[in-house]
């Protein structure tokens with residue numbers, strides 16, 4: 415079986431700039447939800463535009479279910495790729511009702527089957543009662559669900575989502591990511607999401623690619639990106655933590671300590687001075703200075719409320735060591 419999406423070693427530059435995608439590779443199985451996660455400017459949106467057919471690649475190849483849609487000198491038009499796109503700004507048609515918006519991509523289909531598909535999708539997004547409302551009557555989350563239904567209506571072979579929740583507040587973002595994931599899974603849709611928000615990536619995707627300078631640095635499950643980052647960049651970008659100088663097998667290394675590796679324990683002889691504290695609801699995130707001067711982060715249940723300057727006992731609970739060679743000067 416060919417991959418639903420197979421992006422093989424593509425390169426792309428805007429006129430007059432260096433490469434924005436640089437030997438970029440990514441594969442998605444049928445029904446898989448992938449995510450590109452990375453800092454601003456690393457090339458996420460550009461890769462999505464190449465996959466949609468909005469940019470012509472300079473090298474490599476893009477295939478959808480085995481059919482070549484892009485190679486140097488050949489770019490199949492976006493409208494014939496059967497690729498749906500959802501953007502962050504919803505882009506709903508203000509003069510069309512919810513059902514009018516969802517039906518928009520079904521022009522040309524028979525009336526009865528069009529009505530049936532619209533009904534099915536409004537049920538999937540839980541907005542049947544809103545069919546005859548207009549976009550200005552909807553909340554941000556509802557608008558984004560309508561945009562999703564509109565993109566799904568013509569049954570694309572791939573759905574691209576570009577920062578779809580970034581206009582929504584944080585709580586809604588995570589809830590909607592999970593909701594959208596279950597809608598996509600129910601429809602068996604293959605999807606590629608782009609975001610710089612790791613909570614969104616973790617909530618929605620089966621696998622996440624951390625991007626840096628036009629390439630994927632690690633393609634993995636959320637769990638592995640957090641607990642087994644392959645590079646210093648991934649360790650730094652995903653989750654919180656500090657790198658402390660240490661030795662493994664006699665070699666000088668920087669060891670990654672996540673806040674959940676450092677436990678608060680009153681009995682422990684190792685003490686840390688509270689330098690900073692951030693209330694997270696269920697937990698405090700403490701920044702502690704140990705007696706040897708090293709700083710670590712510690713996640714502590716929030717009923718342990720300690721003042722800045724207080725010394726508290728800590729112990730390490732590291733079930734596997736993640737370490738990188740120590741930096742020598744200018745490399746990063």
Ligand SMILES: Nc1ncnc2c1ncn2[C@@H]1O[C@H](COP(=O)(O)OP(=O)(O)OP(=O)(O)O)[C@@H](O)[C@H]1O
Nearest residue numbers: 428429431434453454455456457458459460461610
């Ligand atoms: N139309 C354009 N012409 C020239 N350069 C561009 C154009 N669009 C984007 N770029 C540049 O390409 C690089 C990658 O941009 P891109 O939008 O793909 O990044 P991104 O990872 O999606 O970032 P963000 O999270 O900020 O949206 C950036 O340096 C950007 O300035």
